[in-house]
Amino acid sequence: xxxxxxxxSVARVRILELPFSADKTYDYLIPPEFADRIHIGSLAAVAFxxxxxxxxxxxxxxxxxxxxxxxxxxxxxxxxxxxxxxxxGLCMFLRERTFCSTGEAxxxxxxxxxxxxxxxxxxxxxxxxxxxxxxxxxxxxxxSAAKRAIEYIADDECSETExxxxxxxxxxxxxxxxxxxxxxxxxxxxxxxxxxGRGRVTDNNILSAEQTEACNKLTELALSGEPKAxxxxxxxxxxxxxxxxxxxxxxxxxxxxVIVLVPEISLTGQTVELFCGYFGERVAVIHSSLSxxxxxxxxxxxxxxxxxxxxxxxxxxxxxxxxxxxxxxxEEQEHTYKSDMNPKYHTRDIARYRAAKNNALMLLxxxxxxxxxxxxxxxGAYSLVTLRERYGNAVLPDVIIADLRADTAKGxxxxxxxxxxxxxxxxxxxxxxxxxxxxxxxxxxxxxxxMCGEVITxxxxxxxxxxxxxxxxxxxxxxxxxxxxxxxxxxxECSSPHLSRKGFGxxxxxxxxxxxxxxxxxxxxxxxxxxxxxxxEAILTEFREHRADILIGTQMVTKGHNFPxxxxxxxxxxxxxxYLDDFRATERTFALLTQVIGRAGRADKPGRAVLQTYxxxxxxxxxxxxxxxxxxxxxxxxxRQQLVFxxxxxxxxxxxxxxxxxxVLALTLELDKRLRELVAGDYSDLPMYIFGPLEAPxxxxxxxxxxxxxxxxxxxKRLRELxxxxxxxxxxxxxxAAVSVDLNPSSI
Numbered sequence: 001x002x003x004x005x006x007x008x009s010v011a012r013v014r015i016l017e018l019p020f021s022a023d024k025t026y027d028y029l030i031p032p033e034f035a036d037r038i039h040i041g042s043l044a045a046v047a048f049x050x051x052x053x054x055x056x057x058x059x060x061x062x063x064x065x066x067x068x069x070x071x072x073x074x075x076x077x078x079x080x081x082x083x084x085x086x087x088x089g090l091c092m093f094l095r096e097r098t099f100c101s102t103g104e105a106x107x108x109x110x111x112x113x114x115x116x117x118x119x120x121x122x123x124x125x126x127x128x129x130x131x132x133x134x135x136x137x138x139x140x141x142x143x144s145a146a147k148r149a150i151e152y153i154a155d156d157e158c159s160e161t162e163x164x165x166x167x168x169x170x171x172x173x174x175x176x177x178x179x180x181x182x183x184x185x186x187x188x189x190x191x192x193x194x195x196x197g198r199g200r201v202t203d204n205n206i207l208s209a210e211q212t213e214a215c216n217k218l219t220e221l222a223l224s225g226e227p228k229a230x231x232x233x234x235x236x237x238x239x240x241x242x243x244x245x246x247x248x249x250x251x252x253x254x255x256x257x258v259i260v261l262v263p264e265i266s267l268t269g270q271t272v273e274l275f276c277g278y279f280g281e282r283v284a285v286i287h288s289s290l291s292x293x294x295x296x297x298x299x300x301x302x303x304x305x306x307x308x309x310x311x312x313x314x315x316x317x318x319x320x321x322x323x324x325x326x327x328x329x330x331e332e333q334e335h336t337y338k339s340d341m342n343p344k345y346h347t348r349d350i351a352r353y354r355a356a357k358n359n360a361l362m363l364l365x366x367x368x369x370x371x372x373x374x375x376x377x378x379x380g381a382y383s384l385v386t387l388r389e390r391y392g393n394a395v396l397p398d399v400i401i402a403d404l405r406a407d408t409a410k411g412x413x414x415x416x417x418x419x420x421x422x423x424x425x426x427x428x429x430x431x432x433x434x435x436x437x438x439x440x441x442x443x444x445x446x447x448x449x450x451m452c453g454e455v456i457t458x459x460x461x462x463x464x465x466x467x468x469x470x471x472x473x474x475x476x477x478x479x480x481x482x483x484x485x486x487x488x489x490x491x492x493e494c495s496s497p498h499l500s501r502k503g504f505g506x507x508x509x510x511x512x513x514x515x516x517x518x519x520x521x522x523x524x525x526x527x528x529x530x531x532x533x534x535x536x537e538a539i540l541t542e543f544r545e546h547r548a549d550i551l552i553g554t555q556m557v558t559k560g561h562n563f564p565x566x567x568x569x570x571x572x573x574x575x576x577x578x579y580l581d582d583f584r585a586t587e588r589t590f591a592l593l594t595q596v597i598g599r600a601g602r603a604d605k606p607g608r609a610v611l612q613t614y615x616x617x618x619x620x621x622x623x624x625x626x627x628x629x630x631x632x633x634x635x636x637x638x639x640r641q642q643l644v645f646x647x648x649x650x651x652x653x654x655x656x657x658x659x660x661x662x663x664v665l666a667l668t669l670e671l672d673k674r675l676r677e678l679v680a681g682d683y684s685d686l687p688m689y690i691f692g693p694l695e696a697p698x699x700x701x702x703x704x705x706x707x708x709x710x711x712x713x714x715x716x717k718r719l720r721e722l723x724x725x726x727x728x729x730x731x732x733x734x735x736x737a738a739v740s741v742d743l744n745p746s747s748i
Contacts, residue, residue: 009063010064010070010551011027011030011056011060011410012026012027012058012059013025013046013056013058014057014059015046015048015056016054016056018102018103019101020100021720021728023060023101023119026056027067028046028056029073030073034076037076039061040085041082041084041085042057042077042082043057043081043106044073044075045077046071046073046074047074055077055115057106059088059092081110081114083109085294086108086357087318090103090109090318090353090354091105091106092105094108094345095520098743099723099727099741100343101342102280108315108318110132110299110589111292111296111298112292113292113295126188127160127187128160128174128185129159130157130174131157131158131184132150132155132183132315135152137181138182139180145168145170146176146182148167148169149163149169149174149177149183150182160174165393180737189300191301191306192297208389208391210388211238211242211387211391214234215243215247217385218232218247219247219250219251221383222325222326223250224359226359227741228362229352229355229362230361230362230382230383230385231332231365231376231377231383231384232364232385232387233365233374234365235388235627236391236595236597236602236662237390237598237601238387238391239369239387239391240283241274242391243365243387244328244365245275247326247363251361252325256323256324256341257310258308258310258324258326259309259310259311259317259319259324259327260330261312261313261316261327261328261329262311263314263331264313265288265289265313265560269482271330272285276727279308281623282306282307282308284311284576285312286310286315287313288313288315289534298310300716302319302320305645307321311598313334314337323358324354324358325358325361326362326416327354327363329348329362330365330366331366332364332365332369332373333369333591334559335367335588335746338746340742340746344740344741344745346744348362361642364382367629368591369533369593370587371637371640371647372634372635372647378387378644392603394466394601394604394607396601396607397607398608399597399608399609399625399626400423400610400611401611401622402417402418402420402610402612402613403616404614415512415572416512416513416516417612420570421516423608424517424550424568425517428517428520431561433548433549433550433565433568434549434567434569434571435550435553436550437553437558437572437592437624438509438552439573440503440504440505440554440576441466441527441528442466442467442468442505442507443504443505443700445467445503445505446501446503447465447467447476447502448502449491449493449499451491454491454493456476456488458483459483460481460483460701460702461481461700462699462700463480465485466478466479467501468507468528469642481702504572506524506553506554507528519731520550521548521549522548523548523552523617524552524553526553526554526556529583544563557599558592559595561597561599564602564603564605564606565600566601567601567605567606567607568600569610570609571593571599571609571610574589574612574613574621578621582747583640583643583645583748584746586620586746589620589621590623590624590636593620593624596609596611597611598627611625619632621735640713644712649714650713650714651711651744652741652742652744653708653710653711653741653742653745654741655708655741655742656706656707657737657740658737660705664705664707668709671739672692673710676727678725679722686718686719687713690709691711692709694708694710727741
C-alpha cells in the first residue's frame with residue numbers, strides 16, 4: 001500500500017468484473033513508470049478486494065484523492081485497445097441507457113480476443129517492406145542476389161515475401177543491404193482478413209433519375225456538417241443499395257468513413273462482394289461467424305486507419321472508425337438489430353449517438369420500415385427519401401393468394417398446395433428459379449401421442465422438441481438450448497406406440513419436393529444447413545449461379561437478396577406468425593411477406609408470388625400482396641395510437657431468471673413489492689401501468705426459470721432514476737436468481 005500521493009497522480013477507474021450495484025469509481029495511484037502510458041480510456045490491471053487482479057477502465061485522472069491510502073496500478077494494457085473519447089463516451093452511454101455494468105459495456109465495444117490478452121499478448125506477425133534509399137552510394141561489388149533485389153525493387157516498395165518468391169533473395173541479403181544504407185526497411189503488422197483478395201470490379205452503378213434525386217438529397221445531408229437522420233423508403237427492387245453505394249462514394253471522397261449494417265449473416269456475403277469489389281481491402285467485415293482472431297484483426301485494421309468502410313451485423317456498430325460520415329442500417333425494421341443479451345441495446349440508438357458525436361448521417365433503409373421509424377419520418381424527426389419505382393425494366397410480381405381451405409376440403413393435407421404446385425411446375429418447365437419460404441427449420445414441429453396427447457418436450461426448456469432427419473437417423477432437437485435425443489418408440493407418459501409428427505419445417509418441404517420432382521435441384525438455407533464458416537455464401541452463390549432450381553429457407557431467404565432468374569416465390573404458410581400473442585405480430589408478418597414477395601421478378605422476366613393462407617381476407621395479407629405499405633401503416637399506426645402502444649409509449653421489461661425456481665419466484669415478489677412502493681411514494685409523479693408478475697412466454701430455457709414485470713411508461717430521466725435505484729438494490733440478485741432490464745424489447 002502507498003501512503004499519501006507521493007510518486008504519481010491518481011487514476012479514477014471502473015472495475016470491469018463488478019456487477020451494476022458495485023460499479024462505481026475507485027481511485028488508484030499511478031506509479032512513475034506508467035505516468036506516460038496512462039490516460040483517460042486506458043485499460044489497466046489493478047488489485048481489488050482480497051488482492052485479486054482485475055482489469056479497470058480509466059475514466060479520469062486527478063492530482064489528489066479523498067482517500068489517504070491508495071493501491072498502485074499494476075500494469076497498463078496495449079494502447080491499441082484503449083478507448084478513444086467517443087468510444088469511452090459510448091461505454092458510459094450504454095451503461096446509462098441499458099443499465100448494464102461498465103464491464104459489460106466494454107466487453108461489447110472491444111472484441112473478446114483483445115480482453116483475453118491485454119497485457120501479455122504474443123508478438124504479432126509482421127511483414128518487412130523494402131525500398132531503395134534515394135541517394136545511397138552503390139558499392140562497386142554486389143552479389144548477384146543483391147543486384148536482383150535492387151533491380152526488382154526499382155522505384156517501388158516490395159515485401160520480403162514477394163522478393164523471396166520472385167527473385168530468390170534471402171533475408172540475410174536484404175538485411176545486409178539495409179545495414180549498408182542501400183535499402184530502407186519498415187515493418188507492417190499482418191492481419192487475418194478472410195475477405196482479402198476479392199476481385200475488383202468496374203463501377204457500373206448507373207442511377208435512374210429517381211435514384212439520382214435520392215442520392216443527391218442523402219449526400220447533402222451526409223455532408224452538411226451536422227448530425228442528421230434519414231429514412232430511405234423504397235419498394236422492393238427499387239435499387240436502394242445502388243443509391244446507398246453512390247452516397248458512400250461521395251462520403252468517402254470527402255475524407256470520411258462509413259459503417260454499413262445488415263440484419264443477417266446471410267446478407268453479409270452479398271454486401272461484402274459488392275463493396276469489396278469497389279473498395280478492395282479498404283473494407284473490414286465484422287460478424288459472429290468470423291473467428292475471434294479474425295474479429296480482433298478487423299478491429300486492429302480499423303484502428304490502424306487501413307479501412308474506410310466497415311460492413312457487418314449488429315456488433316459492427318462499435319467499429320472504432322475515425323471521422324465517421326455515415327452509418328447505414330439496411331432492413332432497419334429487423335428485430336436482430338436489438339440485442340437480447342446485456343447490454344440490451346438497439347442498434348438504432350447506438351447509431352444515433354455516434355452520428356451525433358461525428359456530425360454524421362444515420363441512414364435507415366427499408367421497403368417495410370418499422371412503424372416507429374416511419375412515424376418519425378412522417379413527423380419530421382427523420383428526413384424521408386422515397387423510391388416508388390423498381391429499377392430498370394423490373395415490375396412488381398403478380399401475387400396469388402391461395403386459400404388452403406380449398407385444399408383441405410379436398411383432403412389434400414400437404415405443405416405444397418395445388419396452386420403452388422402448379423406454379424412450381426411451370427417454373428421447372430421454363431428453366432426459371434423458385435424460392436420457397438418456410439417459417440421453421442427441421443422436419444416436423446413436434447411429436448405427440450395420439451392416445452394421451454402428450455407432446456415430447458425438452459427436459460431443459462418448456463418447449464416442444466423439433467423432429468429432424470439426418471440421413472437415416474431420426475432425432476429430436478431443442479431450438480433453444482440445443483439438446484438432442486433419439487425419437488422414442490413409446491410415449492414417455494402412457495407407453496403408447498402411437499406417436500405422430502405434427503407440423504412441418506424446411507426439411508419436410510425439401511423432402512416432399514424431392515419426391516414430387518426427382519430431377520429438380522433443391523437447396524436449403526436455414527440454421528441447420530449453414531453451420532459451417534461461409535456456408536451462407538456458398539449456398540447463395542450456388543443458387544445465384546443457377547446451379548439449383550429451388551431454394552427453400554427460413555427468414556434468411558426473405559430479404560435483401562437479388563437473384564435475376566427467380567420468377568416465383570412461394571410462402572408455405574402466410575399465417576404462421578400472424579396470430580402470435582405480440583402487438584408487433586401483424587407488422588412483422590406484413591414485412592416478411594412483402595420482403596419475400598419482392599425476391600421475384602427483379603430483372604427483365606416478370607415474377608409471381610403465391611401466398612398460401614387460411615385467412616385470405618386478412619387485411620395484413622391483402623396489403624402485403626399489393627406491396628401497399630402506406631395503407632398498412634395508416635391502419636396500424638391508428639390502432640397503436642388508440643391503444644397507446646409504441647411509438648406513443650415505451651415498454652420496460654424487468655426480467656427475473658435463475659436455475660432455482662423458488663428463488664426466482666421469491667425475488668420476483670420482492671421486486672414487484674418494492675417497485676410498487678416506489679411508484680406509490682418517491683416516484684408517484686411517473687405515469688405508468690404495471691403488468692405482472694408474469695411467466696415469460698417460454699418459462700424455462702436451458703434450466704433457467706424466467707419471470708417478468710412489464711412497465712408501460714414514458715422513458716425519461718425520472719424513469720431512468722427509478723430503474724437505476726431498483727437495479728442498485730436488486731442487481732446482486734438473491735441466491736440463484738438475478739434481475740435484468742430490457743427497454744422496448746423486440747417482443748412482449
